[in-house]
Amino acid sequence: MKKYSDLIAQLEEQKHPLAERITALQFKNNPMLEERYGQEGRDRCREDAIYHLEYLVEALRVQSPGIFNHYLEWAHHMLSARNIPLSDLAENVRYIKQAVREKLPEEDLSPAVDYLDSGINHLKDINPHNETHLKPDNPLVEEAREYLNLLLNSKRQRAAELVDELVDRGVSVSDIYEHIFQATQYEVGVLWQRNEITVAHEHYCTAATQLIMSRLYPLIFSGQKKGSRLVACSVASELHEIGIRMVSDFFEMDGWDTYYMGSNMPDRHLMQSIREHEADLLAISVTLPLHIGKVEQLVDDIRSRSEFDHLKIMAGGYPFTVVPDLWERIGTDATARTARQAVSKANKLVN
Structure with a gap:
């Protein structure tokens, strides 16, 4: 674990210099980029490099190459729809690998290099994107x-x-x-x-x-109450909220008293709400893997306070589908793929 934590700290500290070096390598090895995109292209390339590095850090934090691979897959589909070839993304990951080797101590590098190599290999096997969520088995x-x-x-x-x-x-x-x-x-x-x-x-x-x-x-708030209390929110810095709002409404329909706190909820105010509403369950939503670390810190803080010994914690969202045991790694009591499943698991946890 220390090897990972030291590497993560170095990557976070060197993130901006690394992004500068990655951008320099990209433009040096592709002279037409300067002519075609100029300074705006450099700025965009630097932003992308920072984003790639942040996802690499989060993958290392939870020791899951899958987090980084899924991010690269998402990035590929997004970029290819905008006429940016897969080779450009794969090339950029190789420049990340080169920059990391240049700027960080060799003895700390192996996990990062392994994850980057895994990402490069994953890009070779990506199929065309034809996913739809409006499937024939949907009754509506x-x-x-x-x-x-x-x-x-x-x-x-x-x-x-x-x-x-x-x-x-x-x-x-x-x-x-x-x-x-x-x-x-x-x-x-x-x-x-x-x-x-x-x-x-x-x-x-x-x-x-x-x-x-x-x-x-x-219709949602007209049912009989069962006495269980839920506080639900998106973690601090997470702006996606509609998913956790739907989950909260499912709990309300099941007879829970729900306190939906919205998105980007600061930890201090969240714990105040848990205390004020005497919550039995805290439901946390995460859409971007970049916020996994914030959830882990929040859970650790809550677990360190004896006043919350009774509280059950459930976390869900996209990263938890990519890494099925992520909820255990960060110390929560459960996760769920759907709102219905969340209600079912919560009733068992609390009762």
Whole structure:
């Protein structure tokens, strides 16, 4: 562990000099880049190098090459949709390896080199990106397609009316959440990655869905309570919130008293909320693997305080699907892939 911690500390300390060196290597070995992109291209290359290094650090922190490999796979699909070839990304990873070897002590390097080599090899085996989250086994797949099409055409009111029609047909709110809202939010992410929609489209779809979700709250908050209490949030610096909001609403529908704290929740205020609401369970959402370290620090801080000995902690989100035992590594009590699964596991933990 010390070998990893020393290497992580050095990579974090040398992140910016390393990014400068990676950028210099990229432009030195590809003279046309200067002519084509100039200083703006150098700036973008430097930003990308920092991002690559940050993901490498998080992969090393949890000792999972899969975190870095999945990030490179995501980056490849995103870049290829913007006409940037796979060879450019693989070349950049090789420059990271060269820069790391130049700037860090040789005796500390082996884990980083191994992870970079794993990433380079992983890039050789990537298949074309044809993923969709609107699958035939979704019982509301046609309605989900219509809902997404309405939002992508800025027809928020009609999308809301579609949801109202589903409620009138007797479709449960939980099914609407899972098969309409969740499925289309995932699909929006895929469409942006493929460069088929813009960031503006993505933000509009998310904001519209949150608004439409709020219209269902009279149904969600009308059930009988069981006495269990949940505090739910996204960890500090994590701006993605709609997933944990959906999870919180599932708990509310199951009879929990829920206290949804939103995104980017500072640790100090979060613990104050846990104390104030006498929470039985803390649910934490993480979308970006870059924030795994923050979750681990938060969990360690909570576990060190005897006043929270009774508290159960559940963490979920994209990194926990990539590394199935990540929840154990960072000291939480459970993870879940879906909101339904989260409620089921929580009831067993708390009761």
